[in-house]
Amino acid sequence: MEFLINGITQVTWQHFLMWIIGGVLIYLAIAKNLEPSLLLPMGFGAILVNIPMSGVLNQFLPGIGEVNGIIDWLFEVGIESSEMMPLLLFIGIGAMIDFGPLLANPRLLLFGAAAQFGIFATITVAAILGFSIADAASIGIIGAADGPTSILVSQVLKSNYIGPIAVAAYSYMALVPIIQPLAIKMCTTKHDRRIKMAYNPKSVTRKTRLLFPIAVTIIAGLVAPASISLVGFLMFGNLIRECGVLRSLSDTAQNDLVNLITLLLGITISASMKAETFITLQTFLIMGLGLLAFVFDTIAGVMFAKFMNLFLKEKINPMIGAAGISAFPMSSRVIQKMGLEADSQNHLLMHAVGANVSGQIASVIAGGVIIGLIPGFM
Amino acid sequence: MNNVNIVNSLKLMGMGMVSIFVVIIVIYLIVNLMLRLTKEKR
16 A cells, blocks of 8 residues: 555655645736736646656656656647647737737837847846856747747747746736836836827728738748748738638637637646756746846837937827837736826827737747847857 | 856847847838828728
């Protein structure tokens, strides 16, 4: 009857700590409603993979040999071999996004680019802290404020820290309504936040909406070929949405596909949350660096808007720059709320939404650019 | 602290931001062109 206590005798303090971390993630998901669709599966998965001799992981059984575990298998097939899960998720995200507010005011595209600065600033800080350039880049990509991009880039670059990176990316995305107002207030005055912007959108025809995803795919593919899987799948989803003849596919991509992949992605990521690799000093550093990435992104966006104001007659509210991160739609809601707090007549939502969807495009381009550039530094 | 890594990260910052801006500016120009070409006549 010794086998009954085998599991209990093999529990270490690291396992115990991972159960607590899993419990905290589940608590944040349920009680605080922070990205529950990802944090809850990740939290439960963290408990699942940290039970000694867990059957969800590959293991060697005496007399039987190698036995495959479902979570290790899902990780190998769904993420490691082809990054299938994050890429399929992009089809659904693309189908959800309405690029109309961006097409109606295309200069908002520039804010998406500027707000990616946090990625590169964080890479430098991570390099100073001693991470290899590939790991530093994988950590920096948390600043893309886009969970699937973070998972995909860290996987392609063979980072050892995919688990903590995914936890940081999703946690901070959920905390955008707390992080961004603090960062914005650090670099704006009340006068800045009161700046009103007229909304005079250009008319956007159906042809433009149809051509946009195709054009973006070709341009991004030609200039940054490594970004093509990310951009291409995002734009494929958007073309399904905009074409008007694939309504049921568009609905499936937006609902069933996203739900199915999200359901599996969280629990699959937990394969990288095994105690022996997760409980390290580096995990704590990555959590801190992830926060820094979001703060740098926000400040860079605001400062870029202020820089543009030097040349513009009609001033831009600098907070619009902060909406250039990919966290959609949280970031645009934050900007709208802060605009109204500064002046009850200051409605910035449509401008912020445009910058925010631009952040979606720029973040996947940033991911592709990093994948393309890093091999040259190794 | 690995100085080579730090220098590389700064190079990556320069090259990365330039690349992103180049792609975005090209998209910006193409979008403006599309808006002009597909403008509905009244």
